[in-house]
Amino acid sequence: MAAPGQTPAYAQPGDAGADLRSSESLVLGPGERALVGTGISFALPEGYAAFVVPRSGLAVRHGITVLNSPGTIDAGYRGEIKVPLMNTDASAEFRIEPGDRIAQLIVMPVSWAVFQAVEALPESVRGNGGFGSTGVRDGAPLESAR
Numbered sequence: 001m002a003a004p005g006q007t008p009a010y011a012q013p014g015d016a017g018a019d020l021r022s023s024e025s026l027v028l029g030p031g032e033r034a035l036v037g038t039g040i041s042f043a044l045p046e047g048y049a050a051f052v053v054p055r056s057g058l059a060v061r062h063g064i065t066v067l068n069s070p071g072t073i074d075a076g077y078r079g080e081i082k083v084p085l086m087n088t089d090a091s092a093e094f095r096i097e098p099g100d101r102i103a104q105l106i107v108m109p110v111s112w113a114v115f116q117a118v119e120a121l122p123e124s125v126r127g128n129g130g131f132g133s134t135g136v137r138d139g140a141p142l143e144s145a146r
């Protein structure tokens, strides 16, 4: 369901993200966040999820991001899609009007894991390495670390 003019739409053929429009008028001050309505709700088919992600143009030009990105929309959710927006700019406020494209929605198939407690895991090349492990050897940074 969508209020007039609020239906998500792909800006160009083949786009992955369908733009979400604000249903509200508000001002985000520097460093402020707000849960912004979109005036839409929908029922995804089982086996799919939708993800609310930032628009790069708003991020690059105004420092606007989706605080919880990617925001997860469960297939069973029937409420209004809302966008937790954040203004990361240190000094400029950001004004939003109804109909403004504030974020985008990506619909994807999902699979369900069956979680099992085990005593040991199969070996792998990566093992426990993470969090920058590919940029160090024997505790020293590598040239390729950047």
Ligand SMILES: O=c1ccn([C@H]2C[C@H](O)[C@@H](COP(=O)(O)OP(=O)(O)OP(=O)(O)O)O2)c(=O)[nH]1
Pocket (backbone or CB within 6 Å): 052, 068, 070, 071, 072, 073, 074, 075, 077, 080, 081, 082, 083, 084
């Ligand atoms: O950016 C978002 C993220 C979530 N939701 C809605 C749809 C989603 O299905 C529901 C719950 O989201 P999530 O699971 O991320 O929140 P939670 O904090 O775990 O709440 P809950 O206990 O309701 O699952 O809220 C939005 O409208 N926008």
Ligand SMILES: [Mg+2]
Pocket (backbone or CB within 6 Å): none
């Ligand atoms: Mg949840």
